[in-house]
Amino acid sequence: MAKVLLIVGGGIAAYKSLELVRLFKKAGHEVTPVLTRGGEHFVTPMALGALAQSEVHTSLWELKDEVEMGHIQLSRSADFILVCPATADLLAKMAAGIADDLATTLLLATDKKVVVAPAMNVRMWQHPATERSVAQLKIDGVTVIDPDEGEMACGEFGPGRLPQPDAIVDFLTKNGFLGTK
Numbered sequence: 001m002a003k004v005l006l007i008v009g010g011g012i013a014a015y016k017s018l019e020l021v022r023l024f025k026k027a028g029h030e031v032t033p034v035l036t037r038g039g040e041h042f043v044t045p046m047a048l049g050a051l052a053q054s055e056v057h058t059s060l061w062e063l064k065d066e067v068e069m070g071h072i073q074l075s076r077s078a079d080f081i082l083v084c085p086a087t088a089d090l091l092a093k094m095a096a097g098i099a100d101d102l103a104t105t106l107l108l109a110t111d112k113k114v115v116v117a118p119a120m121n122v123r124m125w126q127h128p129a130t131e132r133s134v135a136q137l138k139i140d141g142v143t144v145i146d147p148d149e150g151e152m153a154c155g156e157f158g159p160g161r162l163p164q165p166d167a168i169v170d171f172l173t174k175n176g177f178l179g180t181k
Contacts, residue, residue, distance in 0.1 A: 002178045003030045005078035005112075007103045008048065010038015012153045013085040013119035013162035018043060020084060020165040021051040027169070029178060032078060033057070036103045038087065060102040075110040080177050083107070085119035085162050088130050094142070095133040115177060117145040117168055122158030145171050 004024055008017045017039075024031050031052040035045055045056040057074065075081070083090060083103075090103065094116070099105040107114060116137065124130055125147060134144055145168060148161040163171070172178045 001028045001030060002080070003032070003078045004178075005032050005034065005074070005081045005106070005110075006052075007034045007036065007081060007083045007090075007106070008039040008043060009036050009083060009085050009087040009090045009103070010041055011085045011087050011119055012042060014039050014042035016162055016165050017084055018047060018051055020168060021048065023165050023169050024178075025051065025053065027178070030054070032074070034074075034103050034106060036090070036101065038089070057102060060105055072109050075106040076112065078112060080113040080115060081107065081110055082115045082117065082168075082172070082177075084117040084168065086116035087118075088120050088124045088127070088133070091116065091118060091130060091133040091137065095136040095140075113141075113143065113177070115143040115145065115172065117162060118147050118160070119162035120147075120160050121152055121154055122156050122160045125160035126158070143175065143177075 008014050021031050032054050033048045033052050033056045035048060035056050035058050049056040093104045094107055099108040147159050148163045149159045150161045151157050
């Protein structure tokens, strides 16, 4: 059983995080969700928490034990951190070492492996700034799940789609992040 700290970024693909949590739980894994401010526009803490059977963390300032550096404990209590979907904004902040909210603070404070599943418009994915961010993250040891190619919510076509949740679980299993029940 793996302990997953799941950071849900903002973007239309955030709805897939609900199915991802369901698959993790079905396989016997523990999920602690962190919902970014952007993610809250696409999924609710109530839905995410109900599926995860866990408290959903949304703000650095709402952690009960922040006086005792709760963000450090949260960042280190999981076996690994999965950022899904990882937006261009989150990737850029991670690559630059910016820690201006709970999600980015957790990512900077962790001593665990980090996996990102990017999802964004094809032009954003192919932009040199995003390419630089992804290249830097790989240098820093972050595992990147390549996005799928297909039709986007905006109607464009190309790489940038979040892979289906079962494909993400398969990737994590094949790469040793998830064990078996």
